[in-house]
Amino acid sequence: xxxxxxxxxxxxxxxxxxxxxxxxxxxxxxxxxxxxxxxxxxxxxxxxxxxxxxxxxxxxxxxxxxxxxxxxxxxxxxxxxxxxxxxxxxxxxxxxxxxxxxxxxxxxxxxxxxxxxxxxxxxxxxxxxxxxxxxxxxxxxxxxxxxxxxxxxxxxxxxxxxxxxxxxxxxxxxxxxxxxxxxxxxxxxxxxxxxxxxxxxxxxxxxxxxxxxxxxxxxxxxxxxxxxxxxxxxxxxxxxxxxxxxxxxxxxxxxxxxxxxxxxxxxxxxxxxxxxxxxxxxxxxxxxxxxxxxxxxxxxxxxxxxxxxxxxxxxxxxxxxxxxxxxxxxxxxxxxxxxxxxxxxxxxxxxxxxxxxxxxxxxxxxxxxxxxxxxx
Amino acid sequence: xxxxxxxxxxxxxxxxxxxxxxxxxxxxxxxxxxxxxxxxxxxxxxxxxxxxxxxxxxxxxxxxxxxxxxxxxxxxxxxxxxxxxxxxxxxxxxxxxxxxxxxxxx
Numbered sequence: 001x002x003x004x005x006x007x008x009x010x011x012x013x014x015x016x017x018x019x020x021x022x023x024x025x026x027x028x029x030x031x032x033x034x035x036x037x038x039x040x041x042x043x044x045x046x047x048x049x050x051x052x053x054x055x056x057x058x059x060x061x062x063x064x065x066x067x068x069x070x071x072x073x074x075x076x077x078x079x080x081x082x083x084x085x086x087x088x089x090x091x092x093x094x095x096x097x098x099x100x101x102x103x104x105x106x107x108x109x110x111x112x113x114x115x116x117x118x119x120x121x122x123x124x125x126x127x128x129x130x131x132x133x134x135x136x137x138x139x140x141x142x143x144x145x146x147x148x149x150x151x152x153x154x155x156x157x158x159x160x161x162x163x164x165x166x167x168x169x170x171x172x173x174x175x176x177x178x179x180x181x182x183x184x185x186x187x188x189x190x191x192x193x194x195x196x197x198x199x200x201x202x203x204x205x206x207x208x209x210x211x212x213x214x215x216x217x218x219x220x221x222x223x224x225x226x227x228x229x230x231x232x233x234x235x236x237x238x239x240x241x242x243x244x245x246x247x248x249x250x251x252x253x254x255x256x257x258x259x260x261x262x263x264x265x266x267x268x269x270x271x272x273x274x275x276x277x278x279x280x281x282x283x284x285x286x287x288x289x290x291x292x293x294x295x296x297x298x299x300x301x302x303x304x305x306x307x308x309x310x311x312x313x314x315x316x317x318x319x320x321x322x323x324x325x326x327x328x329x330x331x332x333x334x335x336x337x338x339x340x341x342x343x344x345x346x347x348x349x350x351x352x353x354x355x356x357x358x359x360x361x362x363x364x365x366x367x368x369x370x371x372x373x374x375x376x
Numbered sequence: 377x378x379x380x381x382x383x384x385x386x387x388x389x390x391x392x393x394x395x396x397x398x399x400x401x402x403x404x405x406x407x408x409x410x411x412x413x414x415x416x417x418x419x420x421x422x423x424x425x426x427x428x429x430x431x432x433x434x435x436x437x438x439x440x441x442x443x444x445x446x447x448x449x450x451x452x453x454x455x456x457x458x459x460x461x462x463x464x465x466x467x468x469x470x471x472x473x474x475x476x477x478x479x480x481x482x
Contacts, residue, residue: 001381037380037459038421045425151425155417159426162416168382170418191379231433231469255402255428279465288476299476302469304433 005029005167007355008187008196010174010210011203014044014150014341015333017157018348019200021079024164026356031196032166033189035173035206040154042204043340046277046309048227048249048261049150050240051342052090054117054142055106057318059366060339061113066362067346068144075345081156083148084254088238090145091129093294094138099244103140110142117142129237133294147240147251150341157348174203176213177330184214184329198355200331205312207334214327219315219372220335224270225261226283226308230301232256241294248290258301262287272308279306311338321347321367322354331355332369380418386452388414398446399439401432409443413450420444420461430461433469 007023009016012034020030034041051072053064068087076083094100103119110117120141125132128141162168177199178186187194201207205222233256242249250260263283264270270280284306292299314320314335324330331354333347340347350360394407404427417426420443429443430436436443440460448455466475 038419039416040422040425155422155426159415159417162382168416170380170382172379189379230472276462282478284465285476285478288472292472292476299473300471302433302471303466303475304435304469305431305464306466307464 001167003031003192004195005031006196007031007198007200008033008194009200009202010187011035011201011207012039012158012168012170013042013202013204014040014154014157014344015336015347016200016202017154017161018344019202019333019351020161020166020348021157021164022348022352023355024161024166026352028352028356030161030166031194032161032168033172033174033187033194034168034170035203037171039158039168039170040151043309043311043336043338044154045151046225046227046307047150047338047341048259049147049251049253049341050090050145050242050249051085051087051148052142052145052240052242053115054090054110054140054145055092055242056110056339058109058113060318060343061110061115062362063343063346063350063364065115066350067343071345071349072148075153075156079156079160081152081159082254083153083156085146085148086238086251086254087144087146089128089141089143090240090242091125092140092242092244093125093132093136094244095135096137100138102244103138107140115142116144129239131236131295131297133296135293145240148341149253153341153344174210177201177210177327179214179327182328184327198329198331200333200351202333204334204336205310207312207332211332214330216324216327216330216332216369218320218332218335218369220312220337222310223267223313223338224272224277224280224308225311225338226263226279226287226306227259227261228284228287228303229305229307230258230298231304233258233298233301243294248287248294250291257304258298260287260291262290277308277310279308313337315372319347319367320369321364322369324369382416382418384414384416384451398442399427399429399432399436401434401438402428404429406446409446410450413447418451420447420458423447424461435464436461
């Protein structure tokens with residue numbers, strides 16, 4: 001098979017797969033190189049499933065709103081796979097006055113960007129979610145937010161892109177980008193060399209060393225995040241939940257399991273003895289204690305699985321997205337900072353537009369790769 | 377682990393016993409698993425994520441071997457070439473208030 005296509009995508013995660021799908025739909029030939037054995041190995045399968053606008057940085061909010069208005073509602077039907085998209089709102093919970101101050105600030109900022117989000121009190125919280133503990137005194141409420149299933153959405157984009165003719169190679173780690181006559185042309189991988197007019201680098205944390213081979217550096221680091229999953233439970237609620245201090249989040253999935261993320265305070269100093277993204281022993285118990293303070297009724301729910309994954313955290317907390325003019329032919333899509341899943345359809349769609357028309361429906365100029373400046 | 381081209385030459389052929397339930401926790405049938413391989417689901421980890429086979433209460437302790445055999449046959453490779461999905465703690469389902477308790481008794 002020829003190793004030349006119109007576009008090479010490095011990274012078979014939800015961003016790469018979404019871009020592969022929308023490009024293939026436009027008749028563009030695509031090769032996706034996934035470094036690990038599994039499609040969607042990284043953060044794409046290791047996130048809480050939030051599809052949120054509230055709490056977002058104004059620089060990435062337009063992408064979030066675009067996806068929720070235009071892409072998420074029809075996605076399951078379009079892909080023929082249940083992405084379990086549930087736009088039933090996001091409650092961000094507060095227990096103290098300090099929490100409410102944080103929530104108020106986030107809310108004011110989002111309202112200024114045109115988002116329908118507001119602060120609500122105890123009574124209204126209870127009417128939306130009667131199972132919450134009485135310790136919760138206030139929350140921000142965004143009725144158009146929600147959640148979806150990252151596993152089926154990621155693989156749904158993959159299965160459909162593949163069906164449309166995109167070529168996928170897993171276990172093929174890209175090690176080097178190469179220019180030919182001043183333009184990016186080749187991706188050198190462990191087992192082969194691939195050529196294309198355009199290369200999208202959407203390889204999560206691995207993007208950094210790869211981009212370094214053409215002299216571009218994106219300041220980011222890996223933060224381990226950990227979640228736990230309960231056995232299927234009777235239906236309780238539809239909302240996506242978060243907390244003012246961002247130490248607790250989760251939802252009930254369609255099949256009944258609760259998926260909750262939490263933290264222990266040891267973030268950044270946890271120990272992964274095997275290097276296989278192991279959970280840290282102190283995190284799940286701490287997360288359980290946190291959950292029981294918000295949902296006392298869940299204390300007898302059984303935990304059946306825990307998992308961990310790396311967030312590619314950018315120095316300023318929002319993604320790097322778009323062309324890099326100093327390397328013609330290169331498109332960067334990385335450093336999603338734990339917010340990538342919810343905006344992935346919008347990112348994939350906009351990347352496909354960028355590559356085929358040179359323009360994007362959403363202004364992504366605030367996410368440029370060369371925005372980083374030292375603080376003094 | 378080498379590079380794997382995600383192409384399957386053979387076509388999906390329906391079988392009489394495609395309705396047999398393989399993953400009992402999540403009620404996933406043999407036919408669904410075989411069809412998923414033709415959708416491009418080539419690893420056991422992907423199968424878990426795509427169909428939830430092996431993601432329920434027993435975490436695949438009952439069905440993983442059968443899922444692997446079915447996938448291997450569909451892919452035309454020996455079962456040994458397929459990696460098991462990663463085992464995740466806890467070993468057995470644990471109630472939340474038990475896992476939450478880190479006190480050590482005297």
